[in-house]
Amino acid sequence: MKSVFILIVSACMSMSVVAQQPQEGESPTKPSAQQPAPTDQQQVEPQPTAKQWLQRLSNSLRQLNFDTSFVVVRNNRAEPYRWLHGIEDGRELELISLLNGPRKEAVRVDNTVSYFESNQQPYSVTTDSISGPIPRAFTSDIEKVHQSYDLVEVGKSRILGRPAQLIRLVSKDKQRFGYWVWLDIESGLLLKAAIINGEGELLEQIQFTHLTISEHSNEMLKQLLEAELPKTHDNPLEVSQAQLNWRVNWLPNGFDMLESNQHFVETINLPVDFLLFNDGLVDVSVYVSATDEAPRKSSINQTGATVLLSQIREGYEINVVGKVPAQTANAIADSITFN
Amino acid sequence: MSNKNSESISAFLDSYETEGLSIDDLKQDHQQLDTFGRYHMIGDIMRGETGQYIMPDLANNIAVAIAAEPTVLAPQKAPSLAHRVKAKVVQFTKPAGQFAIAASAAGLMVLGVQQANVVEEESLVPSQVFQPMPFGGVADPVSYNFEKPSITQQKQDLIKRQQKLQAILLDHQKQIKLQASSSQPEQRQEQPEK
Structure with missing residues (x-):
């Protein structure tokens, strides 16, 4: 047990040293502001629409090997999380864990999501996305979201030291909050998200604090392949x-x-x-x-x-x-x- | 007007000259005489020159007042802070039934998170902006609650409600987690654009 910890800790430390180096050529470069405007009219690529941005987010979240940390801020409370995702042996692996306070984490191996929380028995659910601080909609079908929200491409800014594209999900009626998401122009991944009420006040936000995209999946995730996951949740009283x-x-x-x-x-x-x-x-x-x-x-x-x-x-x-x-x-x- | 009068009496007392106020005038007016006497008394007390002469009276008054007080047999116990704290913490102190891979995955957390383990994860502390009602929705002014026991009862109800809301909030999150994803992205493999 102890040696496992040491291994993980050393792995983490080495990762954080390597961190912050976005790997060039990892993903095909996007048509974006980074490139000088082409002079030749024929080569003008159409700017991706907000919907395409969100589809790209969904793809990136499912296909890239990434290791990232973020903080959820609500009221005056900040909750730090770590989030890992990778593909190993053709299987999709994912881990989100709360870093402060009682343990709370979720792991996913393909279509099995397991939740571990300090005050209850761990359980698994058959689903293709983790329900946690990151809205599930970001990894699923954007069409459904599109029915209730207008997707608006707003502008570019710098988030987490990277050029980012801001997309707003604006409710078509006044019955729900708006979401703002800032996406990494290079990889399409999420860099920041905010929930805004009708008066434009910030209610809640997710700010990423670190992002590493790598060729191979994280060692920590590989262990999930050997792990025995808890049984599917079964509530006899339900x-x-x-x-x-x-x-x-x-x-x-x-x-x-x-x-x-x-x-x-x-x-x-x-x-x-x-x-x-x-x-x-x-x-x-x-x-x-x-x-x-x-x-x-x-x-x-x-x-x-x-x-x-x-x-x-x-x-x-x-x-x-x-x-x-x-x-x-x-x-x-x-x-x-x-x- | 009486303020003005008091001022002049006070000045007179301190041997300042005051217009239209002599010791004879004072003798005419009972109220002013009283004030004059009272000021002297205050001065005497402040200077510690009262001697014994006011004591018997004062002591008697106190004795009478005490005798007139109703006897309180069992003072109402004030709801202690411990009640509230306990109520808030109760659901987070359950022993952790845990699991091996999570343990390994959480290796780095285990190192960092030895301290304060009792952080509520979703407290219902109302935000400053959104609080149309007091927490439990109990809007009665306190003055309505002339029966002391009912205040304690109310506090306990409030704690109960808070626990209930917490439980419902957690249940909401759990029910969401239990949902098998219904909206499978069908064109997941399709590249967004190029």
């Missing part, structure tokens, strides 16, 4: 596809239901009816549970961009959680009717 005696009558356009079940909320053992909606970028959960408490108007708690709205009426407690504006959460909660 009733999926349950018949619920209530319904949500309003959602912003573009939100589809991903999940409908009845389960117990851990630690407080509260039985809840649960619905999960997604618009390609943002997840919204609706919880309904019976309660004998007195009716209460909506109260909002917000951390970063995540809003938790809670109200009690007609003998039910309704909680709406997600990275949406409070008004949206409130409208969703208010639209619920009971049979």
Whole structure:
């Protein structure tokens, strides 16, 4: 065990020495501001559109070997993460781990994602992307996102010492937050992301602090190939596809239901009816549970961009959680009717 | 006007000349006489020249006041800070059932993260900007709660609600994680552009 640690630590140290050297010729150079404008009219390459940029992001996140660190900033709290991705023996390997506080990490081997958290049993899920600080939408189909957001190419700036292209995901209505992403012009990878509310205020951001793109995948990732991953999550108390005696009558356009079940909320053992909606970028959960408490108007708690709205009426407690504006959460909660 | 009067009395007391105020005038007006006396008393006390003469009276008054106080048998215990702290920490102190590869992967973290392990990862500390309601949504002014026990009860309810919100937030994140990806990018291999 000890020798493993030493090995890893030395590997990390050597990596950080090599770090910050973007490898030239790693990816085909992009048509970009880096190149002097061609004088010959025939050779003018079309500027990639915002959508193409995001497709490229998705490809880069799946195909490149990278080792990167980033910090998620919300309220006055910063959470540092390390994120590794690589291809080894034709298998896609990925690791995201929180570096401060109790351990929290996720690893992915092809289509198996395993989560390790300090306060619960590790479990695996069959999916092709890790759910964590980086929005899943960045590695999946951009078409879905495009239905609810306008993709706008804004301008270039310098992030993490690299030339970057800023792309804005602007909500087509006022029911959701906007996302700004800064992409590395050279590799197409993410360098910074921010969630902005309707008033243009910054709610949450992800700032990368280090990025190394390499020819080969990281040693740490290779170990994942030999690791025995935990079993698939199985909750015996969960009733999926349950018949619920209530319904949500309003959602912003573009939100589809991903999940409908009845389960117990851990630690407080509260039985809840649960619905999960997604618009390609943002997840919204609706919880309904019976309660004998007195009716209460909506109260909002917000951390970063995540809003938790809670109200009690007609003998039910309704909680709406997600990275949406409070008004949206409130409208969703208010639209619920009971049979 | 009485302020002005007091000023002149004070000045008179300090042997300054004051217009239209003599010892005879003072004798005429009870209120002014009282003030005059009081100022002398204050001066005496400050100079420590009171002697014994006010003590019996004062002591008697205190004795009477004490006798008149209702007897408090069991003072209400104030909700201690420990309650709150405990409530916040409880879900993060569970023992870690852990796993081998994560351990190796986390090698560098293990070295760096020996200190303060009790960091809440998603605290519900409301941001300054977004706080339309007090935390638990309990908006009653404190003055409504004339029964002391109900305040304690409220605090406990608040803690309970906070725990509940925390649990729901964590559950929300977990439910998202449990989703098998529904939106498989189908044209993943396709190069974006060239």
